[in-house]
Amino acid sequence: MVIAVNLLATFVIFCGLKLFDMRSTFSEPIRRFGPALGLVFLTVAIFNFLLKDTFELMKDEYVPLVVIVSMLAFSFVGFLSDISKRNLLVPKRKESRRRGRMSNLSVVAIGIIDALAGCVTGAVAGLSFVLNFGTGIVVLCSLILLQIVSKVASIRRYQDAFMSRRENITVLAVSLLASPITAILVNAWARPRYHHVGVLMAVAVGYLAYIGLYHLVLIVKKLQNR
Helix, strand or coil: CHHHHHHHHHHHHHHHHHHHHCCCCCHHHHHHHHHHHHHHHHHHHHHHHHHHHHHHHCCHHHHHHHHHHHHHHHHHHHHHHHHHHHHHCCCCCHHHHHHCCCCHHHHHHHHHHHHHHHHHHHHHHHHHCCCCHHHHHHHHHHHHHHHHHHHHHHHHHHHHCCCCHHHHHHHHHHHHHHHHHHHHHHHHHHHHHHHHCHHHHHHHHHHHHHHHHHHHHHHHHHHHHC
């Protein structure tokens, strides 16, 4: 069931991105309401499911500390990742500027960064299924909604940097496929060791809290612009 659900989640994300690619009318509700609905699922997953599971596996006094430290660490890593991408998206070589495209090395580097981000997301999804199947479902629903919107923004950003359609699709496919593969492997490793994964569960909560705050800031910025 864990394998099937994670593969299905990736397929749903691909379908959602295809709606934007086709400029379907169904993409507009996803763009407008997807982030807010994803934050609702994320809040329910954290406070109604994941924290309860984490408190069962760890001593109570350590859980808030691990969550806060991991949230700050992921924020710092995300900041460095965004700066690295920003530098890579600017053509450095003269021939790349003339041809109006990115260098192959920059495309590979961006693909690696996105693949690593997909691995982290997959690890969090895999851990969420360890104690409770319902927890994993709620976490996946939130990640699906938030990833569709963030991937659409990334695709447009890469297109503006003269990344070709084939390169864009390749980077997208690698990053999305990394998520279910990692989720399945992490879940298979953690399930028989669930008594010892309390710290990892707290780190997963910190990651989801970071993702939630990041998208909340984006929503607030959009409202301010309007």
